[in-house]
Amino acid sequence: MKINILLFISLITIGCRPDVKHSNISNNNEKSLISYASHFELIKSKGDFLLHFISPDSGEIELRFFLTKDAENSKNGYTTITIPTSKLIALSGTSIGMLSTLNEQDRIVGVSGKNYIYDKQTLERIKNNQIIEVGVESNLPLEKIIQIKAQLILYSGFGSDFPGSKKLNALGIKSLPIYDWRETHPLGKAEWIKLFGALSDKTEAAERYFNKIESKYLELKEEVKLLNDMPTVLSGNILGDIWYAPSGNSFVAQMLEDANVKYKYQSTLGTGSVQLSLERVIKENTETDYWINPGFSSRDAILELNHKLKHIDPLEKNTYCYSHNTNLFWERSTIEPHNVLSDFIHIFHPEVKTSDSLYFYKNIK
Amino acid sequence: MNLTKKQSVFLIISGILLPVLCLVHLFSGEINIGFQDFIDSFFNYNHENTNQLIIRELRLPRMLMAVITGAGLSLAGLLMQTLFNNPLAGPFVLGINSGSSLFVAFSIMTGIPFLSSDLGVISSALIGAFTFGILILFFSSLVRSNVSLLLLGLMLGSFTGAIVFILQSASSSEELKSFTIWAMGSLQNTELSQLPIITFLFILGLIGSILLVKPLNTLVIGEEDAILLGVNSKTIRLFIISITALLTGLITAFCGPIAFVGLAVPNLVRITFKTQNHFTLIFASVFIGGGFVLVCDILIQLLESNIHIPINALTSLVGAPFVVLIVLKRLA
Numbered sequence: 001m002k003i004n005i006l007l008f009i010s011l012i013t014i015g016c017r018p019d020v021k022h023s024n025i026s027n028n029n030e031k032s033l034i035s036y037a038s039h040f041e042l043i044k045s046k047g048d049f050l051l052h053f054i055s056p057d058s059g060e061i062e063l064r065f066f067l068t069k070d071a072e073n074s075k076n077g078y079t080t081i082t083i084p085t086s087k088l089i090a091l092s093g094t095s096i097g098m099l100s101t102l103n104e105q106d107r108i109v110g111v112s113g114k115n116y117i118y119d120k121q122t123l124e125r126i127k128n129n130q131i132i133e134v135g136v137e138s139n140l141p142l143e144k145i146i147q148i149k150a151q152l153i154l155y156s157g158f159g160s161d162f163p164g165s166k167k168l169n170a171l172g173i174k175s176l177p178i179y180d181w182r183e184t185h186p187l188g189k190a191e192w193i194k195l196f197g198a199l200s201d202k203t204e205a206a207e208r209y210f211n212k213i214e215s216k217y218l219e220l221k222e223e224v225k226l227l228n229d230m231p232t233v234l235s236g237n238i239l240g241d242i243w244y245a246p247s248g249n250s251f252v253a254q255m256l257e258d259a260n261v262k263y264k265y266q267s268t269l270g271t272g273s274v275q276l277s278l279e280r281v282i283k284e285n286t287e288t289d290y291w292i293n294p295g296f297s298s299r300d301a302i303l304e305l306n307h308k309l310k311h312i313d314p315l316e317k318n319t320y321c322y323s324h325n326t327n328l329f330w331e332r333s334t335i336e337p338h339n340v341l342s343d344f345i346h347i348f349h350p351e352v353k354t355s356d357s358l359y360f361y362k363n364i365k
Numbered sequence: 366m367n368l369t370k371k372q373s374v375f376l377i378i379s380g381i382l383l384p385v386l387c388l389v390h391l392f393s394g395e396i397n398i399g400f401q402d403f404i405d406s407f408f409n410y411n412h413e414n415t416n417q418l419i420i421r422e423l424r425l426p427r428m429l430m431a432v433i434t435g436a437g438l439s440l441a442g443l444l445m446q447t448l449f450n451n452p453l454a455g456p457f458v459l460g461i462n463s464g465s466s467l468f469v470a471f472s473i474m475t476g477i478p479f480l481s482s483d484l485g486v487i488s489s490a491l492i493g494a495f496t497f498g499i500l501i502l503f504f505s506s507l508v509r510s511n512v513s514l515l516l517l518g519l520m521l522g523s524f525t526g527a528i529v530f531i532l533q534s535a536s537s538s539e540e541l542k543s544f545t546i547w548a549m550g551s552l553q554n555t556e557l558s559q560l561p562i563i564t565f566l567f568i569l570g571l572i573g574s575i576l577l578v579k580p581l582n583t584l585v586i587g588e589e590d591a592i593l594l595g596v597n598s599k600t601i602r603l604f605i606i607s608i609t610a611l612l613t614g615l616i617t618a619f620c621g622p623i624a625f626v627g628l629a630v631p632n633l634v635r636i637t638f639k640t641q642n643h644f645t646l647i648f649a650s651v652f653i654g655g656g657f658v659l660v661c662d663i664l665i666q667l668l669e670s671n672i673h674i675p676i677n678a679l680t681s682l683v684g685a686p687f688v689v690l691i692v693l694k695r696l697a
Contacts, residue, residue: 238553239545239546241552277666277673278423279424283419286415301543304482305543306553306554308423308556311422
């Protein structure tokens, strides 16, 4: 259906994360390029790369790719991808965000749909028929994909298997799962840019960008670390009869911890979401200072969802959401975690001047 | 009204059980609330006391909505089963719910502010239910077979489902989210201030049904015989559809589509009471239907700390096997 909704629902339905088994690098010629991400490995091996995708469900390596500039090269047990790849189909907003950060969005030949894209250049190329819309990943138009001679499909992996992957593989079209949304550390999500760097032969540019945002993120975290005033924060909203709040080990909880606030459900277990009854949320949040990510961009829309949400104390003045520009958030927040953290500090610690205005978030009215 | 002793006992028990279940429901939330706070929430309300606020603003509307939902849908199902002389008829199966859902989908996902307001959604649900009620009435005049009518109801459901799917793929993420949440069904969305009008409309439907007892009793012997006995068939049909649409639309607007209650409860009532007297059937459907949804919601709240079950899922879990049982019994 919709990428945003799928992301939203997926984010709140992930269970607990298994222990991830990374590869042991014993060879001196091999160097891992990854420090934070848990669901992929990128190992530089001489001039080539070994790319492993680690299943978020089992924690085991599920796919192995050998990225090489020489099409004749191969490695046993690995599927070869010749880099730089062109003619990519990017099914998630974050993939577009990462490619545009590297100024490589010209490689995109297919996207899910223009309604969920923020990048102006990509929108322009859709308008000029240089990019086709292929819809959702569960129902891709295979003939169209073959017709445009796509080489690589970057999918989100909401389901267990990528539908049609065998057929596509037989036709020489590779598909890669982009599990950035399953990462639990904000910098782990951002680190997926290194994969896009390898695919577009811009590894150094990707590393430079990542190092820059890593420094910014850690600096911001350091800046508020010792502040004594820690406001209380509620996150999430009600779906049906259930309130879904990010669990204590989720990336939202991690980011709130880095912003030095008391997240109400920080002590809960799991990396996905915790399910709560509305009466419990109301009972426990009568004196909470802030409410973030209610999922709607106006107070009226929240109250239309459920009038009883008026009893959540911060709704009146201190509720913040990214929904005023959803496409910007989904496309850029993964690759700009420092700006998300900066927004949090701007909201929760107004005495610390990190920026003049909010970037992703907005105080809802 | 001639009730056998057994029927009287059943009716009295179900009548007493309903307020008892209401009380149990009020005490069955996740937060433990003392008796004093419970009493004060009604007679000495202090909105700054969270426990009292939970009783008054959350549990009371939820409990009353559970009763009205169960009673209203059961009543609507009973009327439809009598009208179409078909035990498998009901607002969900015959597409009345689908009509409401379709119109609500239009109202939420067209992006027009008035339509997506509370009033817009309620009006849309009522108009949708009434339109599809009339449509199914028209179909029933064309086909004689009960099975054909059920198939037509299912087709209406599929047809509206397809349109809703198209609307979903063209709507914004917030509109889509609003509709998805509404479609999940919930007894928690109703506010205390909305209850008077909901209760008034429900009572209006109930009184309308009671006024139709005589023609309903006559319809049981078949429409042609009923006409011979002086029943104005066309007017009665229109009245029945209007009441069904009112009850179904009202409940669908506030709680989302809730399945199987309207189908399962009237059948359970007929099996238990073994009567065609609609005075008894109407009150029994109201008591047992209200009690059924209350029990489902109490179960949901008891299980809440371990697993969260949407009301629609639980009524389907309980109702669907019951319907299978009815079908198998008819085939045997």
